[in-house]
Amino acid sequence: MRCGLLFSAGKDSSLVALLLEDFYDVTLVTASFGVVDPEPAREAADALGFPHETVDLDPAVAHDAVSRMYDDGYPRNGIQQVHEHAVERVAAGAWADDIDAVADGTRRDDRVPTVDRPLAQSVEDRFGVDYLAPLSGVGRGAIDGMVAETLAVETGPSAEIPKADYEVELRSLLRAEHGAGAVDEVFPEHTQSRVRGRS
Protein backbone atom coordinates (compact mmCIF):
# COMPACT_ATOMS: atom_id res chain seq x y z
CA MET A 1 0.00 0.00 0.00
CA ARG A 2 1.31 3.44 -0.93
CA CYS A 3 1.01 6.46 1.33
CA GLY A 4 1.93 10.07 0.63
CA LEU A 5 2.81 11.89 3.87
CA LEU A 6 2.78 15.68 3.94
CA PHE A 7 6.32 16.43 5.09
CA SER A 8 7.88 19.58 6.50
CA ALA A 9 11.14 18.13 7.90
CA GLY A 10 9.66 18.75 11.36
CA LYS A 11 9.42 16.18 14.11
CA ASP A 12 5.68 15.54 13.84
CA SER A 13 5.59 14.49 10.21
CA SER A 14 8.86 12.54 10.70
CA LEU A 15 7.33 10.63 13.60
CA VAL A 16 4.28 9.78 11.50
CA ALA A 17 6.63 8.34 8.86
CA LEU A 18 8.12 6.00 11.47
CA LEU A 19 4.67 5.03 12.77
CA LEU A 20 3.43 4.09 9.31
CA GLU A 21 6.51 2.53 7.73
CA ASP A 22 5.66 -1.04 8.80
CA PHE A 23 2.26 -0.77 7.10
CA TYR A 24 2.75 1.43 4.02
CA ASP A 25 5.34 2.28 1.41
CA VAL A 26 5.68 5.85 2.64
CA THR A 27 6.74 8.72 0.36
CA LEU A 28 7.45 12.05 2.05
CA VAL A 29 5.77 14.81 0.05
CA THR A 30 6.59 18.49 0.50
CA ALA A 31 3.89 20.86 -0.69
CA SER A 32 5.30 24.11 -2.01
CA PHE A 33 4.23 27.45 -3.47
CA GLY A 34 7.62 27.58 -5.17
CA VAL A 35 8.78 30.43 -2.92
CA VAL A 36 11.54 28.66 -0.99
CA ASP A 37 13.93 25.89 -1.93
CA PRO A 38 12.58 22.45 -0.89
CA GLU A 39 16.12 21.14 -0.43
CA PRO A 40 16.07 21.05 3.42
CA ALA A 41 13.03 18.76 3.30
CA ARG A 42 14.69 16.51 0.73
CA GLU A 43 17.81 16.26 2.88
CA ALA A 44 15.76 15.32 5.94
CA ALA A 45 13.84 12.70 3.95
CA ASP A 46 17.13 11.21 2.73
CA ALA A 47 18.48 11.12 6.26
CA LEU A 48 15.36 9.28 7.44
CA GLY A 49 15.56 6.85 4.53
CA PHE A 50 12.33 7.68 2.71
CA PRO A 51 11.72 8.71 -0.91
CA HIS A 52 10.80 12.38 -1.33
CA GLU A 53 8.58 14.26 -3.77
CA THR A 54 7.28 17.80 -4.05
CA VAL A 55 3.83 18.96 -5.16
CA ASP A 56 3.00 22.46 -6.33
CA LEU A 57 0.38 24.43 -4.46
CA ASP A 58 -1.87 27.01 -6.11
CA PRO A 59 -0.38 30.54 -5.72
CA ALA A 60 -3.91 31.95 -5.50
CA VAL A 61 -4.40 29.99 -2.26
CA ALA A 62 -1.21 31.54 -0.84
CA HIS A 63 -2.39 35.00 -1.83
CA ASP A 64 -5.77 34.52 -0.13
CA ALA A 65 -4.16 33.03 2.97
CA VAL A 66 -1.65 35.87 3.33
CA SER A 67 -4.39 38.50 2.97
CA ARG A 68 -6.48 36.70 5.53
CA MET A 69 -3.63 36.39 8.05
CA TYR A 70 -2.77 40.07 7.62
CA ASP A 71 -6.40 41.12 8.12
CA ASP A 72 -6.86 38.75 11.08
CA GLY A 73 -3.58 39.75 12.75
CA TYR A 74 -2.94 36.06 13.51
CA PRO A 75 -2.10 33.10 11.27
CA ARG A 76 -4.67 30.49 12.30
CA ASN A 77 -7.27 30.71 9.54
CA GLY A 78 -4.72 31.22 6.79
CA ILE A 79 -2.68 28.20 7.85
CA GLN A 80 -5.79 26.05 8.07
CA GLN A 81 -6.78 27.07 4.54
CA VAL A 82 -3.34 26.21 3.15
CA HIS A 83 -3.16 22.92 5.03
CA GLU A 84 -6.50 21.76 3.63
CA HIS A 85 -5.32 22.66 0.14
CA ALA A 86 -2.04 20.78 0.67
CA VAL A 87 -3.82 17.64 1.94
CA GLU A 88 -6.08 17.74 -1.11
CA ARG A 89 -3.12 18.12 -3.47
CA VAL A 90 -1.35 15.11 -1.97
CA ALA A 91 -4.63 13.14 -1.90
CA ALA A 92 -5.21 13.97 -5.56
CA GLY A 93 -2.02 12.08 -6.35
CA ALA A 94 -0.35 15.06 -7.99
CA TRP A 95 3.02 13.39 -7.21
CA ALA A 96 2.27 9.74 -8.07
CA ASP A 97 -0.32 7.40 -9.54
CA ASP A 98 -2.32 4.86 -7.59
CA ILE A 99 -1.87 5.97 -4.03
CA ASP A 100 -3.84 4.35 -1.23
CA ALA A 101 -3.54 6.95 1.50
CA VAL A 102 -2.61 10.50 2.39
CA ALA A 103 -1.24 11.26 5.87
CA ASP A 104 -0.16 14.29 7.86
CA GLY A 105 1.38 15.20 11.21
CA THR A 106 -1.72 16.87 12.68
CA ARG A 107 -1.50 16.72 16.50
CA ARG A 108 -4.17 16.50 19.15
CA ASP A 109 -2.98 19.58 21.03
CA ASP A 110 -2.58 21.96 18.07
CA ARG A 111 -5.28 24.50 17.34
CA VAL A 112 -4.23 24.50 13.68
CA PRO A 113 -4.04 22.80 11.40
CA THR A 114 -6.86 20.40 12.22
CA VAL A 115 -8.68 17.96 9.99
CA ASP A 116 -11.94 17.08 11.70
CA ARG A 117 -13.88 13.94 10.94
CA PRO A 118 -16.25 15.44 8.33
CA LEU A 119 -13.30 16.93 6.40
CA ALA A 120 -11.37 13.65 6.62
CA GLN A 121 -14.40 11.78 5.29
CA SER A 122 -14.82 14.35 2.54
CA VAL A 123 -11.20 13.96 1.43
CA GLU A 124 -11.61 10.16 1.42
CA ASP A 125 -14.82 10.36 -0.61
CA ARG A 126 -13.65 12.94 -3.13
CA PHE A 127 -10.22 11.45 -3.84
CA GLY A 128 -10.80 7.75 -3.20
CA VAL A 129 -7.93 7.47 -0.71
CA ASP A 130 -7.69 6.94 3.04
CA TYR A 131 -6.71 9.88 5.24
CA LEU A 132 -4.41 9.08 8.18
CA ALA A 133 -3.62 11.34 11.13
CA PRO A 134 -2.20 9.00 13.79
CA LEU A 135 -0.95 11.88 15.98
CA SER A 136 -4.40 13.47 16.20
CA GLY A 137 -5.01 11.09 19.09
CA VAL A 138 -1.65 11.73 20.78
CA GLY A 139 -0.72 14.60 23.09
CA ARG A 140 2.39 16.75 23.18
CA GLY A 141 4.13 14.91 26.01
CA ALA A 142 3.86 11.53 24.33
CA ILE A 143 5.03 12.94 20.98
CA ASP A 144 8.09 14.45 22.65
CA GLY A 145 8.84 11.11 24.31
CA MET A 146 8.48 9.12 21.09
CA VAL A 147 10.63 11.65 19.20
CA ALA A 148 13.35 11.47 21.87
CA GLU A 149 13.44 7.67 21.49
CA THR A 150 13.77 7.63 17.73
CA LEU A 151 14.80 10.92 16.04
CA ALA A 152 17.74 13.32 16.00
CA VAL A 153 16.30 16.84 16.05
CA GLU A 154 17.71 20.37 15.99
CA THR A 155 15.58 23.14 17.45
CA GLY A 156 15.77 26.91 17.43
CA PRO A 157 13.86 30.11 16.62
CA SER A 158 11.68 29.84 13.50
CA ALA A 159 13.88 32.17 11.49
CA GLU A 160 17.08 30.17 12.01
CA ILE A 161 15.99 26.63 11.25
CA PRO A 162 16.12 25.84 7.54
CA LYS A 163 12.81 24.25 6.64
CA ALA A 164 10.79 24.10 3.49
CA ASP A 165 7.22 23.91 4.61
CA TYR A 166 4.40 26.16 3.55
CA GLU A 167 4.58 28.11 6.79
CA VAL A 168 8.05 29.35 5.84
CA GLU A 169 6.67 30.32 2.45
CA LEU A 170 3.71 32.15 3.98
CA ARG A 171 6.09 34.18 6.17
CA SER A 172 8.14 35.02 3.14
CA LEU A 173 5.10 36.12 1.13
CA LEU A 174 3.75 38.12 4.07
CA ARG A 175 7.09 39.92 4.31
CA ALA A 176 7.14 40.62 0.57
CA GLU A 177 3.60 41.99 0.51
CA HIS A 178 3.30 43.72 3.87
CA GLY A 179 6.84 44.18 5.25
CA ALA A 180 8.89 42.50 7.99
CA GLY A 181 6.75 44.13 10.70
CA ALA A 182 3.72 42.20 9.45
CA VAL A 183 5.53 38.90 10.00
CA ASP A 184 6.42 39.80 13.58
CA GLU A 185 2.86 40.89 14.21
CA VAL A 186 1.07 37.92 12.66
CA PHE A 187 3.42 35.09 13.64
CA PRO A 188 4.33 34.89 17.30
CA GLU A 189 7.97 33.78 17.65
CA HIS A 190 8.17 30.12 18.50
CA THR A 191 10.67 27.32 18.46
CA GLN A 192 10.85 25.20 15.33
CA SER A 193 12.28 21.74 14.99
CA ARG A 194 14.05 20.17 12.06
CA VAL A 195 14.83 16.49 11.90
CA ARG A 196 18.40 15.47 11.07
CA GLY A 197 17.77 11.72 10.94
CA ARG A 198 17.12 8.75 13.18
CA SER A 199 18.76 8.67 16.58
Place this chain on the structure above:
Amino acid sequence: MRCGLLFSAGKDSSLVALLLEDFYDVTLVTASFGVVDPEPAREAADALGFPHETVDLDPAVAHDAVSRMYDDGYPRNGIQQVHEHAVERVAAGAWADDIDAVADGTRRDDRVPTVDRPLAQSVEDRFGVDYLAPLSGVGRGAIDGMVAETLAVETGPSAEIPKADYEVELRSLLRAEHGAGAVDEVFPEHTQSRVRGRS
Protein backbone atom coordinates in the same frame (compact mmCIF):
# COMPACT_ATOMS: atom_id res chain seq x y z
CA MET B 1 8.90 3.86 28.11
CA ARG B 2 6.08 1.60 29.36
CA CYS B 3 2.60 1.62 27.87
CA GLY B 4 -0.51 -0.25 29.01
CA LEU B 5 -2.85 -0.86 26.09
CA LEU B 6 -6.49 -1.72 26.77
CA PHE B 7 -6.83 -5.03 24.96
CA SER B 8 -9.89 -6.99 23.86
CA ALA B 9 -8.24 -9.46 21.43
CA GLY B 10 -9.95 -7.52 18.64
CA LYS B 11 -8.23 -6.14 15.58
CA ASP B 12 -8.24 -2.48 16.64
CA SER B 13 -6.36 -2.88 19.90
CA SER B 14 -4.02 -5.42 18.25
CA LEU B 15 -3.20 -2.95 15.49
CA VAL B 16 -2.43 -0.26 18.07
CA ALA B 17 0.02 -2.68 19.72
CA LEU B 18 1.87 -3.05 16.42
CA LEU B 19 1.85 0.73 15.83
CA LEU B 20 3.37 1.45 19.24
CA GLU B 21 5.81 -1.44 19.69
CA ASP B 22 8.78 0.43 18.17
CA PHE B 23 8.30 3.27 20.67
CA TYR B 24 7.06 1.68 23.90
CA ASP B 25 7.36 -1.51 25.92
CA VAL B 26 3.73 -2.42 25.38
CA THR B 27 1.76 -4.56 27.83
CA LEU B 28 -1.70 -5.67 26.71
CA VAL B 29 -4.16 -5.12 29.56
CA THR B 30 -7.62 -6.67 29.65
CA ALA B 31 -10.10 -4.91 31.90
CA SER B 32 -12.59 -7.28 33.45
CA PHE B 33 -15.61 -7.32 35.75
CA GLY B 34 -14.72 -10.93 36.57
CA VAL B 35 -17.76 -12.24 34.72
CA VAL B 36 -16.05 -14.09 31.86
CA ASP B 37 -12.72 -15.89 31.63
CA PRO B 38 -9.95 -13.58 30.27
CA GLU B 39 -8.16 -16.56 28.72
CA PRO B 40 -9.03 -15.72 25.05
CA ALA B 41 -7.37 -12.31 25.47
CA ARG B 42 -4.30 -13.87 27.07
CA GLU B 43 -4.01 -16.36 24.20
CA ALA B 44 -4.24 -13.58 21.61
CA ALA B 45 -1.61 -11.55 23.47
CA ASP B 46 0.72 -14.56 23.53
CA ALA B 47 0.19 -15.14 19.83
CA LEU B 48 1.06 -11.49 19.12
CA GLY B 49 4.14 -11.70 21.35
CA PHE B 50 3.20 -9.17 24.04
CA PRO B 51 2.98 -9.55 27.82
CA HIS B 52 -0.58 -9.61 29.15
CA GLU B 53 -2.18 -8.43 32.40
CA THR B 54 -5.72 -8.07 33.67
CA VAL B 55 -7.19 -5.28 35.80
CA ASP B 56 -10.39 -5.54 37.80
CA LEU B 57 -13.21 -3.15 37.05
CA ASP B 58 -15.68 -1.96 39.66
CA PRO B 59 -18.86 -4.11 39.62
CA ALA B 60 -20.91 -1.04 40.56
CA VAL B 61 -19.92 0.52 37.22
CA ALA B 62 -21.17 -2.60 35.40
CA HIS B 63 -24.44 -2.48 37.30
CA ASP B 64 -25.02 1.19 36.43
CA ALA B 65 -24.06 0.61 32.79
CA VAL B 66 -26.40 -2.37 32.39
CA SER B 67 -29.31 -0.45 33.92
CA ARG B 68 -28.61 2.46 31.65
CA MET B 69 -28.40 0.32 28.50
CA TYR B 70 -31.64 -1.45 29.43
CA ASP B 71 -33.44 1.85 30.04
CA ASP B 72 -31.99 3.43 26.87
CA GLY B 73 -32.72 0.40 24.68
CA TYR B 74 -29.29 0.81 23.10
CA PRO B 75 -25.76 0.27 24.41
CA ARG B 76 -24.00 3.55 23.56
CA ASN B 77 -24.03 5.41 26.87
CA GLY B 78 -23.38 2.31 28.95
CA ILE B 79 -20.38 1.30 26.85
CA GLN B 80 -18.96 4.82 26.98
CA GLN B 81 -19.25 4.82 30.77
CA VAL B 82 -17.46 1.47 31.09
CA HIS B 83 -14.74 2.44 28.61
CA GLU B 84 -13.91 5.62 30.52
CA HIS B 85 -13.70 3.59 33.73
CA ALA B 86 -11.44 1.02 32.04
CA VAL B 87 -9.09 3.71 30.67
CA GLU B 88 -8.86 5.23 34.13
CA ARG B 89 -8.12 1.86 35.74
CA VAL B 90 -5.28 1.18 33.29
CA ALA B 91 -4.00 4.77 33.63
CA ALA B 92 -4.01 4.42 37.41
CA GLY B 93 -1.43 1.66 37.02
CA ALA B 94 -3.59 -0.96 38.74
CA TRP B 95 -1.55 -3.60 36.83
CA ALA B 96 2.00 -2.20 37.13
CA ASP B 97 4.12 0.53 38.72
CA ASP B 98 5.69 3.41 36.86
CA ILE B 99 3.83 3.42 33.56
CA ASP B 100 4.34 6.24 31.07
CA ALA B 101 1.26 5.88 28.91
CA VAL B 102 -2.16 4.33 28.53
CA ALA B 103 -3.48 3.52 25.06
CA ASP B 104 -6.66 2.18 23.49
CA GLY B 105 -8.06 1.16 20.12
CA THR B 106 -10.57 4.01 19.81
CA ARG B 107 -11.33 4.59 16.11
CA ARG B 108 -12.28 7.71 14.20
CA ASP B 109 -15.44 6.22 12.72
CA ASP B 110 -16.91 4.70 15.89
CA ARG B 111 -19.66 6.53 17.75
CA VAL B 112 -18.56 4.81 20.96
CA PRO B 113 -16.34 4.57 22.75
CA THR B 114 -14.78 7.97 22.20
CA VAL B 115 -12.24 9.85 24.28
CA ASP B 116 -12.43 13.49 23.29
CA ARG B 117 -9.60 15.94 23.86
CA PRO B 118 -10.85 17.31 27.22
CA LEU B 119 -11.25 13.78 28.60
CA ALA B 120 -7.82 12.76 27.29
CA GLN B 121 -6.27 15.82 28.93
CA SER B 122 -8.11 15.07 32.15
CA VAL B 123 -6.80 11.48 32.23
CA GLU B 124 -3.27 12.78 31.60
CA ASP B 125 -3.54 15.39 34.36
CA ARG B 126 -5.17 13.17 36.97
CA PHE B 127 -2.95 10.11 36.52
CA GLY B 128 0.31 11.66 35.32
CA VAL B 129 0.50 9.49 32.19
CA ASP B 130 0.13 10.13 28.48
CA TYR B 131 -3.02 8.93 26.72
CA LEU B 132 -2.56 7.51 23.20
CA ALA B 133 -5.29 6.80 20.65
CA PRO B 134 -3.46 6.55 17.32
CA LEU B 135 -6.49 5.10 15.51
CA SER B 136 -8.70 8.05 16.45
CA GLY B 137 -7.26 9.77 13.38
CA VAL B 138 -7.66 6.76 11.08
CA GLY B 139 -10.79 5.64 9.23
CA ARG B 140 -12.29 2.21 8.82
CA GLY B 141 -10.90 1.54 5.34
CA ALA B 142 -7.31 2.24 6.35
CA ILE B 143 -7.63 0.14 9.51
CA ASP B 144 -8.91 -2.79 7.46
CA GLY B 145 -5.99 -2.39 5.06
CA MET B 146 -3.38 -2.21 7.82
CA VAL B 147 -4.91 -5.23 9.57
CA ALA B 148 -4.90 -7.24 6.34
CA GLU B 149 -1.18 -6.51 5.95
CA THR B 150 -0.15 -7.57 9.42
CA LEU B 151 -2.68 -9.65 11.40
CA ALA B 152 -4.43 -13.03 11.19
CA VAL B 153 -8.05 -12.47 12.18
CA GLU B 154 -11.14 -14.66 12.59
CA THR B 155 -14.52 -13.00 12.27
CA GLY B 156 -18.07 -14.09 12.99
CA PRO B 157 -21.27 -13.16 14.84
CA SER B 158 -20.67 -11.64 18.28
CA ALA B 159 -22.00 -14.66 20.12
CA GLU B 160 -19.64 -17.15 18.46
CA ILE B 161 -16.27 -15.42 18.75
CA PRO B 162 -14.60 -16.10 22.10
CA LYS B 163 -13.46 -12.75 23.44
CA ALA B 164 -12.93 -11.43 26.91
CA ASP B 165 -13.67 -7.76 26.67
CA TYR B 166 -16.07 -5.81 28.80
CA GLU B 167 -18.72 -5.80 26.06
CA VAL B 168 -19.02 -9.57 26.36
CA GLU B 169 -19.35 -9.15 30.11
CA LEU B 170 -22.01 -6.47 29.74
CA ARG B 171 -24.05 -8.78 27.48
CA SER B 172 -23.73 -11.53 30.03
CA LEU B 173 -24.83 -9.26 32.89
CA LEU B 174 -27.71 -7.89 30.83
CA ARG B 175 -28.87 -11.45 30.14
CA ALA B 176 -28.61 -12.37 33.82
CA GLU B 177 -30.54 -9.35 35.02
CA HIS B 178 -33.07 -8.81 32.24
CA GLY B 179 -33.19 -12.02 30.16
CA ALA B 180 -31.92 -13.03 26.71
CA GLY B 181 -34.52 -10.84 24.99
CA ALA B 182 -32.92 -7.75 26.53
CA VAL B 183 -29.57 -8.61 24.92
CA ASP B 184 -31.16 -8.96 21.48
CA GLU B 185 -33.01 -5.70 21.97
CA VAL B 186 -30.12 -3.60 23.28
CA PHE B 187 -27.23 -4.99 21.21
CA PRO B 188 -27.75 -5.10 17.47
CA GLU B 189 -26.13 -8.23 16.03
CA HIS B 190 -22.83 -7.41 14.44
CA THR B 191 -19.67 -9.11 13.33
CA GLN B 192 -16.85 -9.39 15.84
CA SER B 193 -13.21 -10.01 15.13
CA ARG B 194 -10.67 -11.92 17.18
CA VAL B 195 -6.98 -11.80 16.42
CA ARG B 196 -5.16 -15.13 16.15
CA GLY B 197 -1.66 -13.71 15.67
CA ARG B 198 0.49 -11.91 13.14
CA SER B 199 0.07 -12.80 9.49
